[in-house]
Amino acid sequence: MSTLNAEIRGFFSKRMPIQELSDDDDLFSNGFNSLYVLELFDFLDAHLGVKVEDADLEFDNFRSVNAVATFVRRKRGEGEE
Amino acid sequence: MELSETQLELRNQCRAFAEAEIAPFADEWDRREAMPVETLRKMGGRGYLGALIPKEYGGGALGRIEFGILNEELGRACSSARSLVTVHSMVCHALNRWGNEAQKRQWLPSLASGETIAAFALSEAEAGSDAQAIRTQAFASQGGYRLEGSKRWVTFGQLADLFLVFARLEDQPTAFLVPAQTEGLRRSAIPDMYGLRASSIAEVHLEQCWIPESAMLARPGMGVQAVASYALGLGRYSVAWGCVGIAQAALEASARYAATRVQFGKALAEHQLIQKMLSDMVTKTRAARQLCIAAGISQERRSSSALLDTLCAKYFASTAAVAIANDALQIHGAQGCSGAAPVQRFLRDAKIMEIIEGSSQIQQILIAHYGTKEYYL
Numbered sequence: 001m002s003t004l005n006a007e008i009r010g011f012f013s014k015r016m017p018i019q020e021l022s023d024d025d026d027l028f029s030n031g032f033n034s035l036y037v038l039e040l041f042d043f044l045d046a047h048l049g050v051k052v053e054d055a056d057l058e059f060d061n062f063r064s065v066n067a068v069a070t071f072v073r074r075k076r077g078e079g080e081e
Numbered sequence: 082m083e084l085s086e087t088q089l090e091l092r093n094q095c096r097a098f099a100e101a102e103i104a105p106f107a108d109e110w111d112r113r114e115a116m117p118v119e120t121l122r123k124m125g126g127r128g129y130l131g132a133l134i135p136k137e138y139g140g141g142a143l144g145r146i147e148f149g150i151l152n153e154e155l156g157r158a159c160s161s162a163r164s165l166v167t168v169h170s171m172v173c174h175a176l177n178r179w180g181n182e183a184q185k186r187q188w189l190p191s192l193a194s195g196e197t198i199a200a201f202a203l204s205e206a207e208a209g210s211d212a213q214a215i216r217t218q219a220f221a222s223q224g225g226y227r228l229e230g231s232k233r234w235v236t237f238g239q240l241a242d243l244f245l246v247f248a249r250l251e252d253q254p255t256a257f258l259v260p261a262q263t264e265g266l267r268r269s270a271i272p273d274m275y276g277l278r279a280s281s282i283a284e285v286h287l288e289q290c291w292i293p294e295s296a297m298l299a300r301p302g303m304g305v306q307a308v309a310s311y312a313l314g315l316g317r318y319s320v321a322w323g324c325v326g327i328a329q330a331a332l333e334a335s336a337r338y339a340a341t342r343v344q345f346g347k348a349l350a351e352h353q354l355i356q357k358m359l360s361d362m363v364t365k366t367r368a369a370r371q372l373c374i375a376a377g378i379s380q381e382r383r384s385s386s387a388l389l390d391t392l393c394a395k396y397f398a399s400t401a402a403v404a405i406a407n408d409a410l411q412i413h414g415a416q417g418c419s420g421a422a423p424v425q426r427f428l429r430d431a432k433i434m435e436i437i438e439g440s441s442q443i444q445q446i447l448i449a450h451y452g453t454k455e456y457y458l
């Protein structure tokens with residue numbers, strides 16, 4: 001379990017209506033809405049140093065904790081763990 | 082929290098302008114259902130319309146608290162004037178966040194100066210709080226897009242030079258920047274509004290309205306999720322501060338009236354039931370302002386509580402403004418119900434604030450959904 005995943009899960013766990021969130025759970029079908037999308041973008045920028053650009057606006061980049069982690073690594077130019 | 086010297090100076094400057102150029106005319110504008118374009122240009126000249134735009138595009142790059150102070154002072158004078166700053170800033174904010182460099186260079190400098198007035202065209206007859214339900218369509222056409230549909234309740238839509246329009250492109254909500262002079266764009270005034278009557282509310286009709294490909298803001302499908310939500314987040318904050326302005330104005334008017342109006346041989350302010358109303362007004366006004374300041378600080382710090390703080394500020398400030406303006410009318414009695422005093426305008430404007438940029442019920446739903454989790458985990 002990576003630190004990055006834990007950080008991202010920490011963000012979602014404070015916002016999602018479900019108690020237990022796995023890294024592959026579909027966030028959008030579990031109450032993650034547009035308000036939180038913008039908070040997520042702000043979180044990624046302010047805390048993980050990744051600015052979400054127009055070209056990044058694909059739902060699949062933000063569909064799960066694992067998807068967000070993969071997105072962050074790609075933006076940072078890092079490989080998969 | 083106390084304001085800094087710089088913030089106090091900004092407040093004094095905004096107040097001086099609003100008291101000279103806006104407040105003395107607000108009731109007349111309310112009756113005429115329009116503000117003079119000259120006043121809008123003066124607001125632009127003061128930098129109020131480019132308050133949040135980065136300096137590289139000619140804006141003022143104000144901080145969130147400073148932007149809030151501007152909204153309070155304009156709202157204290159005239160909510161319609163404040164609403165121009167709100168909607169114009171919402172468009173600028175979204176454009177600065179999601180626009181490409183060419184779009185920013187094309188529009189932000191003239192938006193910052195007020196040469197271009199922007200309006201936010203999201204709502205429709207069947208799409209209010211449920212923004213995803215928009216029916217306006219965008220079709221790929223001749224290397225660009227053709228817009229078909231109608232938008233409602235567009236603040237300053239009668240005067241705007243540029244509209245941020247939301248339409249479905251292949252069923253995906255998408256945002257477009259549409260100049261007012263575009264062929265096929267027609268607007269009509271919506272008269273006799275209950276409040277914010279001078280904010281030139283319009284219906285915008287789009288018929289065979291062709292725009293180039295470069296007019297799309299952000300990619301298809303992100304119109305509501307990213308662009309509108311981003312704009313509305315700022316709108317919610319701006320409106321919350323505007324409510325503090327209404328509350329402050331209603332409180333000041335009531336305190337003055339209660340001190341001078343004599344009934345049963347003593348000033349109204351010496352009657353305990355009037356004191357009860359005044360004390361509630363003072364408390365709610367101060368509480369609303371502190372919630373707005375807290376929201377502004379959270380936003381500037383990019384705190385994890387920024388969304389919740391802003392929701393709470395908007396919900397509390399708008400309901401407080403209605404209660405305070407209602408008490409102000411009660412204290413003024415028949416005088417307040419007449420056109421001779423602005424308090425009836427304060428009450429009508431305050432009620433609108435409970436509806437726009439997310440109704441009180443939407444705020445409550447979101448606060449219940451988002452704000453309670455930390456208390457049961």
